[in-house]
Amino acid sequence: MPELPEVEVSRMGLLPHLEGQRLVAAIVRRADLRLPIPQDLHARLAGHRLAALERRGKYLLFHWPTAGGWLILHLGMSGSLRLVAPDAPLGKHDHLELVFPDTVMRFSDPRRFGLVTWQTGEDAQAHPLLAALGIEPLTKALTPDWLADKVKGRKQPIKQFLMDARIVVGIGNIYAAESLFRAGISPLAPAGSLGPEHLRALVAAIRETLREAIDAGGSSVRDYVHSDGGAGSFQLRCAVYGRAGQACPRCGTTIRQIRQAGRSSFYCPKCQKPADGAR
DNA sequence: CGTTACCCCTGGAGGC
């Protein structure tokens, strides 16, 4: 479920409840995720205040300055975070609990592709998993010119290129599909084949798609906290993703599903042209 | 170097 917008919505939902709170206990229920959850989290963090909750790509960064570092969390494919009452029944896949005086944050992740780790020091980005990450798509770093330089000579299909976190972070399978639809570009188009017009449209499309998804989630943050459903309780209406066989909302042509690098892609063969001819 | 294939894991959906 979680791409950049879902992670950002999680961050926004947690922030007002957790920022400045003193940790009472950290309880590891099951440690064997993609990386083992450190067993010494409680010893490290108990009694310390959470000073900030930031996001880098799809990673959430919990800053504990007085404990000397950052708790880094990734939701993987199936992870979610909830705030619950201390006596709420424990879920089958609740692997980590951060207990605060008034609430408990629970990290649930059925598939265990997520991770929790610790980075000592002032700079969370120094962690090996973060050090090589690409730019944030919602900052001014993402421009058509910057993208033009990156796609130069690349034959890789633009869909896979967009999902490469070493280039741009946060764009997963859904928002890659939706952004390309909005920009009128085929997911099959070689990245290097896109001209200035396409790149301008693509940059705008990525920004709008992610921003709208965050706004859609933000409006239901209240549902996210203290309820079931987690950060997935909001859903941006998709134009093409998951809509194979249905009519394109723009032109009515049947939406097509293909497979690229092992992932499903959805697109309108009429609205989304291979390279030239898109608008 | 760029790009693809495979792997980690559980659960839900659909066919038989």
Place this chain on the structure above:
DNA sequence: TGCCTCCAGGGGTAAC
């Protein structure tokens, strides 16, 4: 009801 297969919004690593 059960068993089987396929699929899932991530991403690191090995291999071509």
